[in-house]
Amino acid sequence: MKILDGKLAAASVKQILKAEVDILLQNNQRKPHLAAILIGNNGASETYVASKVKNCEEVGFESSLIRFENNITEEQLLSKITELNNDNTVDGILVQLPLPKHISEAKVIEAISPAKDVDGFHPVSVGKLVQGLQTFIPATPYGIMLMLEHFNIETKGKHAVVIGRSNIVGRPMSILLSSNHPQGNSTVTLCHSHTPNLQEICLQADIIVAALGKPGFVKAEMVKDGAVIIDVGITRVEDATAKKGFRIKGDVDFDEVAPKSSAITPVPGGVGLMTIAGLLKNTLQAYKNNSVN
Ligand SMILES: NC(=O)c1ccc[n+]([C@@H]2O[C@H](COP(=O)([O-])OP(=O)(O)OC[C@H]3O[C@@H](n4cnc5c(N)ncnc54)[C@H](OP(=O)(O)O)[C@@H]3O)[C@@H](O)[C@H]2O)c1
Structure with missing residues (x-):
């Protein structure tokens, strides 16, 4: 099992961005x-x-x-x-x-x-995303795509199950994974709170993206051996033993699921850091577009 370390992947994206900015400043x-x-x-x-x-x-x-x-x-x-x-x-x-x-x-x-919608939430950005046109991709799904790329996770021909259909995570994630590009070409099932047989569906998944906001929701019995697990969830759970009085929990029961998976993102230290990488990439792209006009 491989830990998909968001710190590593984000550092690599940021290093490239910094090099680009250094050149801008030199010029x-x-x-x-x-x-x-x-x-x-x-x-x-x-x-x-x-x-x-x-x-x-x-x-x-x-x-x-x-x-x-x-x-x-x-x-x-x-x-x-x-x-x-x-x-x-x-x-x-x-x-x-x-x-x-x-x-x-x-x-x-x-x-x-x-033109400045670096969060990628504007209906124009979303429409372009659906049509596979160049646009600002919402930062969290973008960050996940960058992470899949960084760790060479194969998505082509895989069955990806996305849990959660929000405009900021689940829905754009399902569109990206099903699109025709290197980190796409999956067959995608998008699940939500009205999905019956969620466990059965998850058991068929090669890739699970959990984005529902319910800590520890994805359990070992929902995951097939060797699946790739992307945990988007960030919930503050009260914990008197923690310095701040809470701990950040993901939507996946990491201790149970990690041993069954082939690769898994930790929480914290996974998708959250990649979200920022996605936002920074969008900002540099907006700058470049702005400089051309
Ligand atoms: N890592 C990051 O950078 C990052 C960024 C954004 C969000 N997040 C975290 O990701 C999680 C999701 O965020 P969000 O904004 O997408 O949440 P949201 O807007 O509340 O959407 C949650 C989605 O999960 C679905 N859902 C809820 N309970 C379910 C269940 N029992 N079974 C199946 N589906 C269920 C909901 O279905 P319905 O549509 O039917 O209600 C909804 O589509 C949160 O923990 C949030 O803090 C993390």
């Missing part, structure tokens, strides 16, 4: 620039955004963190997004989700210019 070009909007003070969101900003610095990008209180109006947020859309020195815009209840996620996502 007196400006740095790629990511603007991140964070609303309120949700602990997990704070951690994610801080890590995105830190990783931008590591590869030599510029980043701007724009913070708002929870009571910001939808209009104010949309107006900030318009301002960033019109700012030629900003290449990528991300709005950290979830948003406060009084703000429409759909409106916010649609307000971001598709």
Whole structure:
């Protein structure tokens, strides 16, 4: 069994990105620039955004963190997004989700210019993804594809089972794995909370992508010998013995499933780190597109 170490794979992606930025700077070009909007003070969101900003610095990008209180109006947020859309020195815009209840996620996502949609959530980006056109791929599925590439995991002709059909992970993941490209060409079954016989379906899987947000959900009896397991889940589970009072748990029961698998991502240290690699790659691509126009 092989551990698919997100730290290793992400480091290799970031090394290539940094080398590209170094060349830009040697040629007196400006740095790629990511603007991140964070609303309120949700602990997990704070951690994610801080890590995105830190990783931008590591590869030599510029980043701007724009913070708002929870009571910001939808209009104010949309107006900030318009301002960033019109700012030629900003290449990528991300709005950290979830948003406060009084703000429409759909409106916010649609307000971001598709040219700066480095999270890949805009309907234009999703439409292009479905049609196999060049676009910004949502960062988590993109990161998983980069990880599969890094570790030479064969997907062609395999049966991949994706558990979870969210717009940010499961659905785009199912599209990518079924698309005609080197990390695709799988036959994909997309499962959700209304899927009967989930265990039976999972037992037929060569690759399982678990993205449902239920810690330890995938058990050994759901996995066939030699399957590749991609655990997307990140849930904070209370634990008084942990320094922070919680531990991060994945959707896979790692201790049970790892010995049966041929390869498995750990949580933490797996997909989460690759998500940032995907975001950074999208940002550099947005910069390149921006420089051409
Ligand atoms: N590693 C990363 O970088 C990263 C990035 C994003 C998310 N995540 C994590 O990934 C997990 C999923 O995130 P998400 O945003 O995709 O979650 P989400 O929007 O809550 O979607 C969960 C999906 O799982 C399905 N589901 C729930 N219970 C199920 C069950 N018992 N059997 C089969 N399907 C079930 C739901 O089905 P219905 O559609 O029928 O409700 C839904 O499609 C979370 O733990 C999240 O924190 C990690």
